[in-house]
Amino acid sequence: MGDSYLEVDSLAVRRGNALIFADLSFVLKPGDSLIFSGRNGAGKSTALRALAGLLPLEGGKVSFVASDERDDLPLGAYSHFLGHHNAMKREMTVRENLGFWSAFMGNSSGGPPCSIDQAADAVGLSDAMDIPYGYLSAGQKRRIAFARLLVAYRPVWLLDEPTSSLDSASKALIADLANRHLSSGGMVIAATHEPLAFGESRELRFSGPVDLASDPFLPEAD
Numbered sequence: 001m002g003d004s005y006l007e008v009d010s011l012a013v014r015r016g017n018a019l020i021f022a023d024l025s026f027v028l029k030p031g032d033s034l035i036f037s038g039r040n041g042a043g044k045s046t047a048l049r050a051l052a053g054l055l056p057l058e059g060g061k062v063s064f065v066a067s068d069e070r071d072d073l074p075l076g077a078y079s080h081f082l083g084h085h086n087a088m089k090r091e092m093t094v095r096e097n098l099g100f101w102s103a104f105m106g107n108s109s110g111g112p113p114c115s116i117d118q119a120a121d122a123v124g125l126s127d128a129m130d131i132p133y134g135y136l137s138a139g140q141k142r143r144i145a146f147a148r149l150l151v152a153y154r155p156v157w158l159l160d161e162p163t164s165s166l167d168s169a170s171k172a173l174i175a176d177l178a179n180r181h182l183s184s185g186g187m188v189i190a191a192t193h194e195p196l197a198f199g200e201s202r203e204l205r206f207s208g209p210v211d212l213a214s215d216p217f218l219p220e221a222d
C-alpha cells in the first residue's frame with residue numbers, strides 16, 4: 001500500500017433543501033487517521049456514507065489511488081463502512097456470520113490474510129464462535145463487527161461512532177485494532193463524540209447543514 005492515497009476534493013452533499021456540507025477536501029496516506037467531529041446532526045454520518053458511495057454527491061470527487069494501479073474503482077471497493085448497525089444476522093453463529101463476510105468480500109490485495117479464527121481471537125471472542133450472534137452482549141456484538149473488518153482486508157476503514165456505549169476494555173481493544181491497521185499501512189476515518197486513541201489523528205469539524213431555501217447567497221434547491 002506504499003504509494004496509495006485517498007483524495008477527497010470539494011465534496012458536497014445535499015439532502016432535500018439542506019446542504020449538509022460543501023467543500024470537504026482532504027488527503028489521507030497510508031497510516032493516516034482522521035476524526036470527523038461536530039454536534040448531533042452536523043453531518044458526520046452523512047459524510048462517511050457519501051465517502052462509502054452510499055449517498056449521491058452534490059459535487060466534488062472521491063479518489064482512491066491504489067499502489068497496484070489496478071484501475072479506477074470507487075472508494076467503496078477499497079473500504080469497510082461500519083455504521084451504527086453491526087451488519088450481522090442474529091440467527092447465525094459468529095462463525096457463520098464471519099464466514100459469510102469473508103466469502104462475500106474476499107481479501108483485497110496488499111492486506112495481511114486473517115482467518116475467521118484469528119479475527120475472533122483478535123477481538124477476544126474465540127469462545128463465542130459457535131453461539132448465535134443474537135445471544136451476544138452489545139459490547140461483544142461490536143467486537144465481532146470489528147472482526148468483519150479483519151477477515152476481508154480493505155485499506156480504508158470508515159467508522160461511525162465505533163466505540164459508543166462500550167466499556168473501557170472494549171474501547172482499548174478497538175483502538176488497538178485501529179492502530180494495528182494504521183501501522184500496517186491502512187487508513188481510518190472515524191466520526192465520534194468521544195476521544196479515540198487512533199494514531200496521530202487530524203480532526204475535521206462539521207458545522208452543520210445550511211438551509212438552501214433561506215440563504216439567498218447559495219444556489220436554490222430543486
Ligand SMILES: Nc1ncnc2c1ncn2[C@@H]1O[C@H](COP(=O)(O)OP(=O)(O)OP(=O)(O)O)[C@@H](O)[C@H]1O
Pocket residue numbers: 015016017018020038039040041042043044045046047191206209
Ligand atoms: N433524507 C434527509 N433529508 C433531509 N435531511 C436529512 C436527511 N437525512 C438526514 N438529514 C439531515 O442531515 C443532517 C446530518 O445528519 P447526520 O446523521 O449526518 O449527522 P451526524 O453529525 O452524524 O449526527 P449524530 O452525531 O447525531 O450522529 C441532519 O441535520 C439530518 O437531519
